[in-house]
Amino acid sequence: MPNILLTRIDNRLIHGQVGMTWTNWLGANLVLVADDLLAADETQQSLMDMAISGSAESRYFTLQKTIDVIHKAADRQKIFMVVRTPQAALQLVEGGVPIPAINVGNLHYAEGKKQVTKVISVSEDDIRCFRALEEKGVHCTAQGTPDDKKTPILSLINQE
Template sequence: MPNILATRIDNRLVHGQVGMTWTSWLGANLVLVADDILAEDKVQQNLMDMVLADGVQSRYFSVQKTIDVIHKASPKQKIFLVCRTPQTVLALVEGGVPISAVNVGNLHFAEGKKQIDKTVSVTEDDIRCFKALVEKGIPCTVQGIPADAKKDILSLL
């Protein structure tokens, strides 16, 4: 069983809050980004690696590769799983990735989205995915940084 310490949805993927604050707070030694676009973009990967805490490794896998290899992770790997969207997290769960809870950090506002918290805006499909995750017994909470109070996403919809 892979040692997934936390799963975060953040459309910025790896940035200061993820690379330093969350990894240090969790005690993670591996940030695994499951994202089809970033898996192919070495320049963005290198930029994101620059904000990782000392001693923290990174992997940038497609959604399918994450599903295929996550169960081969060493128990010594303390994994912080980061995804861009709730659709990605739902696909991982449906693919057998053992996600026990979801932290929602940032989903940018855009045309057609409803703002539900200061850093979280959702589409109807995002709402469908969050409801599906909760129905599978996976709590989803909004929390920017560890010091912030957790807010149940369904109470914000």
């Protein structure tokens, strides 16, 4: 089984907080970004690599390639997986990727979304995906940095 230390949903994908703070705190030696758009954009990959701790490597796979190859990961790989959306996380889980828990970092506000924290806004489809993930046993919590308190995402969504 692949050694996935943490899976994070962050629509920014890799930035300083992800590439340095979380990677170092986890002790990850591989940051795996599962994202169909970024997998095809070598320029953006190079920019994101600049934000990753020097002790970690990076891989940029499509969602399907992640599903297809994750079980071939070496035991020595301590994987920090990052996806852009709850929909992507759900697709990975439904594809058999063993994700026990998800950290929700940043989901930008857009029209039609409900803001639930300063940095997390959700659409009806996002809420559907979070509920589906929880039903599949994948616990989803909001947490900006390792020092922040973990808050169950559904409790934030259900606050009105």
